[in-house]
Amino acid sequence: xxxxxxxxxxxxxxxxxxxxxxxxxxxxxxxxxxxxxxxxxxxxxxxxxxxxxxxxxxxxxxxxxxxxxxxxxxxxxxxxxxxxxxxxxxxxxxxxxxxxxxxxxxxxxxxxxxxxxxxxxxxxxxxxxxxxxxxxxxxxxxxxxxxxxxxxxxxxxxxxxxxxxxxxxxxxxxxxxxxxxxxxxxxxxxxxxxxxxxxxxxxxxxxxxxxxxxxxxxxxxxxxxxxxxxxxxxxxxxxxxxxxxxxxxxxxxxxxxxxxxxxxxxxxxxxxxxxxxxxxxxxxxxxxxxxxxxxxxxxxxxxxxxxxxxxxxxxxxxxxxxxxxxxxxxxxxxxxxxxxxxx
Ligand code: SF4
Numbered sequence: 532x533x534x535x536x537x538x539x540x541x542x543x544x545x546x547x548x549x550x551x552x553x554x555x556x557x558x559x560x561x562x563x564x565x566x567x568x569x570x571x572x573x574x575x576x577x578x579x580x581x582x583x584x585x586x587x588x589x590x591x592x593x594x595x596x597x598x599x600x601x602x603x604x605x606x607x608x609x610x611x612x613x614x615x616x617x618x619x620x621x622x623x624x625x626x627x628x629x630x631x632x633x634x635x636x637x638x639x640x641x642x643x644x645x646x647x648x649x650x651x652x653x654x655x656x657x658x659x660x661x662x663x664x665x666x667x668x669x670x671x672x673x674x675x676x677x678x679x680x681x682x683x684x685x686x687x688x689x690x691x692x693x694x695x696x697x698x699x700x701x702x703x704x705x706x707x708x709x710x711x712x713x714x715x716x717x718x719x720x721x722x723x724x725x726x727x728x729x730x731x732x733x734x735x736x737x738x739x740x741x742x743x744x745x746x747x748x749x750x751x752x753x754x755x756x757x758x759x760x761x762x763x764x765x766x767x768x769x770x771x772x773x774x775x776x777x778x779x780x781x782x783x784x785x786x787x788x789x790x791x792x793x794x795x796x797x798x799x800x801x802x803x804x805x806x807x808x809x810x811x812x813x814x815x816x817x818x819x820x821x822x823x824x825x826x827x828x829x830x831x832x833x834x835x836x837x838x839x840x841x842x843x844x845x846x847x848x849x850x851x852x853x854x855x856x857x858x859x860x861x862x863x864x865x866x867x868x869x870x871x872x873x874x
Pocket of ligand 1: 563564565566824825826828829830836837838839840842
């Protein structure tokens, strides 16, 4: 029996288990097993709300969800403005003007308020971005893309199996969960996931950042598994948007990157995902204490890891830090929705 039977491991019968993981869990384990332990076994989070960067990304994803949910039926830019402004308010984005003014001003520029529909106070720069996106992509995507699904989850029906393993004590099957931002079919019958990303600026050389890229490779593999074929399912689109207004008017605020994956590259992804699953399961099953630290990951871009304040003190003092500065949150379970539909 696992010493740490978790929300993502189910005991099906005596010594037979199923484990469900998503990209976030596998990436966290890959970055640092100790981080995985804090996030997904202890389920602790630092006190305080999300950062401005994270909230801006969430807002942008919601705007994209509204955009593509209604793309087939059609809408005008004024309708999108109202929805984007309402979402800005729902995310309480203007509060960052007080709590994180440096980042707020850098990302949204001077606080030029615009009352859309007389109701929601939203920075002009945010709505300018929405308008620019509409002008660039509304007609183009309506012509070129058939929308298959928007923010639809998969995996709870065990559609995407990553393999399993068995020994003298137990056997386990691993399953993959996910929720692509968007899945579309183009005019050449290619079906692919579209991943919305926000970044400070559109930079030269950013194409290389997205291959290999475990999230999109996993989605391509998952779409193949769900549809039961590989033909025409070998690519993705990274749909990136700059938070900052470009310094020069001729510079673009958007960039679409089109990574391709061969079948052997996707199998490489699957093998890597399986290795991580096994590493997670074995630690849950056998080794209660062995979640090693990856010290090289404690600072990324000069920012400390969320759990650095725990691991920087001696082991005997860590529980005190956790009690003072962390809260227990619900187990990570973001995907509730149905499989890819209508393909
Ligand atoms: S502080 Fe370092 S060792 Fe601790 S969880 Fe974060 S990355 Fe891992």
